[in-house]
Amino acid sequence: MSLQRADVPGSPxxxxxxxxxVPAALRRAAVPLAVLGGVGAAFGYVAAVDPNSPGHYPVxxxxxxxxxYCPGCGGLRGxxxxxHGHLGTALECNAPAVAGYAVFAVVWTAWLVAALRxxxxxxxxxRAHRWAFWTLLxxxxxxxxxxxxxxxxx
Numbered sequence: 001m002s003l004q005r006a007d008v009p010g011s012p013x014x015x016x017x018x019x020x021x022v023p024a025a026l027r028r029a030a031v032p033l034a035v036l037g038g039v040g041a042a043f044g045y046v047a048a049v050d051p052n053s054p055g056h057y058p059v060x061x062x063x064x065x066x067x068x069y070c071p072g073c074g075g076l077r078g079x080x081x082x083x084h085g086h087l088g089t090a091l092e093c094n095a096p097a098v099a100g101y102a103v104f105a106v107v108w109t110a111w112l113v114a115a116l117r118x119x120x121x122x123x124x125x126x127r128a129h130r131w132a133f134w135t136l137l138x139x140x141x142x143x144x145x146x147x148x149x150x151x152x153x154x
Contacts (some may be wrong), residue, residue, distance in 0.1 A: 025116050032112040039104070047083035051076040071096060071141035074154025093154050096140055 049056045062070040078093035082101065090098045107123065114121040144152035 024118070028115045028118060029112060032108060032115050036108060036112075039108075043079060043083055046076055046079045051080050068145050069141070069153055071137045071144075073144075077154060095152075096137065
């Protein structure tokens, strides 16, 4: 027995019923929500498949061929630890990656709010912001490979 009444126009059981329009706010939020779904699926996969056990993820090419840690080395292990609620371990694996996850959450939230309000999302990153980002990331990659930066190695 169907819970929908076939004699009510607009119900799914009524043949020839017009499709219900998707609310405008939901249409505007579709892309941010799809991005969150993709990121959530990736994070869920990393949470389910331990990067600490070999054979599930490719090896970092820089580490494999040179023995040097790139700025991203330890990022998957950090995501795995964070997904299991171990913030300290995640920070030990790769602190900039964990900071990047937090920045993503803030930026994504601002994007979603702008989309729901019908406003364009245009984050203003100046040239100085970009230089600071790359300088910090490259500096982190260099320091973690030096003897005094061994604590930053994953």
